Amino acid sequence: MLILRDVEGVDAKEVCDLLKITKTHLYVRLHRARERVRVAVEKVLG
Numbered sequence: 882m883l884i885l886r887d888v889e890g891v892d893a894k895e896v897c898d899l900l901k902i903t904k905t906h907l908y909v910r911l912h913r914a915r916e917r918v919r920v921a922v923e924k925v926l927g
Contacts, residue, residue, distance in 0.1 A: 882900060882907065887915075
């Protein structure tokens with residue numbers, strides 16, 4: 882989902898249709914995924 886939205890640029894509605902989730906749920910999951918990426922990058926970069 883993170884790759885679809887942030888890398889591939891797929892529309893939110895299309896991602897929601899693929900995953901069978903609401904837009905609200907998509908945005909919550911994206912927020913959590915982005916936070917995990919941020920934490921992982923900070924660990925690597927110090």
